[in-house]
Amino acid sequence: MMRRFYCTAGAGMEDLLAEEVKNNLCGTEVEQISGRVFFCSNAHLHTVTQLKSAERLFLLLCKAPPISLPNNPAKAAVVIQQSIVGDADTWKRNVLTWTTLQGELQDRHQRGQKRQREEDEILNVDATSTNSLNSNIHLGKDPPSFRVSCRCSGIIARSYTSQRLSRIIGMAIKEKLGWKVDLREPILEVNVYLSDDHCIVGMPLLKHPLASRHYMKHNGLRSTIAWAMTSLCPKQLNDCVILDPMCGVGAVLLEAAQECSNTVFLGMDTDMTQLQKAAENVKAAGMEGRVHLLQCSAMGVDKHFTIVFCYHLFSTF
Numbered sequence: 481m482m483r484r485f486y487c488t489a490g491a492g493m494e495d496l497l498a499e500e501v502k503n504n505l506c507g508t509e510v511e512q513i514s515g516r517v518f519f520c521s522n523a524h525l526h527t528v529t530q531l532k533s534a535e536r537l538f539l540l541l542c543k544a545p546p547i548s549l550p551n552n553p554a555k556a557a558v559v560i561q562q563s564i565v566g567d568a569d570t571w572k573r574n575v576l577t578w579t580t581l582q583g584e585l586q587d588r589h590q591r592g593q594k595r596q597r598e599e600d601e602i603l604n605v606d607a608t609s610t611n612s613l614n615s616n617i618h619l620g621k622d623p624p625s626f627r628v629s630c631r632c633s634g635i636i637a638r639s640y641t642s643q644r645l646s647r648i649i650g651m652a653i654k655e656k657l658g659w660k661v662d663l664r665e666p667i668l669e670v671n672v673y674l675s676d677d678h679c680i681v682g683m684p685l686l687k688h689p690l691a692s693r694h695y696m697k698h699n700g701l702r703s704t705i706a707w708a709m710t711s712l713c714p715k716q717l718n719d720c721v722i723l724d725p726m727c728g729v730g731a732v733l734l735e736a737a738q739e740c741s742n743t744v745f746l747g748m749d750t751d752m753t754q755l756q757k758a759a760e761n762v763k764a765a766g767m768e769g770r771v772h773l774l775q776c777s778a779m780g781v782d783k784h785f786t787i788v789f790c791y792h793l794f795s796t797f
């Protein structure tokens with residue numbers, strides 16, 4: 481089934497994300513604006529969640545030209561009712577799609593857990609689960625709970641704060657659809673982005689950002705940036721060693737290790753605390769056999785390496 485999604489992306493990452501969507505998801509109608517990439521795809525949602533350069537993933541409900549809001553809140557509510565909330569049937573259809581997508585992920589997650597339990601029974605260890613799904617996806621007969629998160633910029637932001645707009649849009653949805661507001665643990669979240677160029681409405685498909693890798697117990701360089709660096713590296717490398725001479729907590733090493741499966745990696749750092757964190761990340765990613773760590777200064781490297789990744793913020797004194 482063809483669904484329309486969008487992902488948020490860090491500054492300058494939009495091109496890479498658009499490429500990834502086309503290459504890995506056979507995405508169509510790929511369109512990018514600053515900080516967001518829109519696309520259609522009939523890929524399984526699990527495959528969509530494997531995007532490496534995206535920050536967050538949303539089901540797109542509406543992408544429309546910018547709206548202008550009167551200063552009077554009552555009049556603004558009328559405009560919001562017409563241009564953002566629209567008709568109830570469209571919301572019902574979108575919520576159904578969102579629920580179906582959640583079901584796809586839940587099925588996959590449960591199958592994964594079952595397989596994990598079977599493996600753990602053989603190994604006799606406790607099963608652990610990654611909980612990135614929206615936990616309560618069952619929409620019964622009762623109206624679902626929801627909250628609105630609105631971000632605005634440009635002319636609208638001069639008259640309205642994001643918080644105030646979230647409240648006005650929330651009230652309009654409540655009135656139109658009869659949903660219950662729950663600011664703490666809603667079933668549905670509605671994200672609205674209003675700028676001088678766009679009016680975008682979506683619902684996040686995961687609780688956690690795609691950019692939060694489950695194995696990064698300690699965060700260093702943002703994983704999307706680390707992946708962008710490693711995407712420059714040829715994939716078909718054999719029998720070579722790739723070096724990160726200032727590896728920190730190992731973000732680049734781990735992104736690269738997943739991209740180049742026939743390669744061994746060496747991470748060096750002078751700071752033992754960083755190396756200990758890197759070791760925990762490497763272990764969580766199950767990469768102990770392929771990513772090796774060494775306490776050593778980059779200044780002392782005298783061996784030849786096929787590729788050297790280096791990300792370091794130099795300061796001048």
Ligand SMILES: C[S@@+](CC[C@H](N)C(=O)[O-])C[C@H]1O[C@@H](n2cnc3c(N)ncnc32)[C@H](O)[C@@H]1O
Nearest residue numbers: 700701726727728730731732749750751777778
């Ligand atoms: C910005 S972090 C590197 C980020 C890392 N590439 C990653 O993937 O997360 C910089 C690291 O360089 C290390 N460093 C600084 N000078 C160094 C040197 N001469 N040799 C090796 N490591 C060094 C610091 O200890 C720090 O952990």
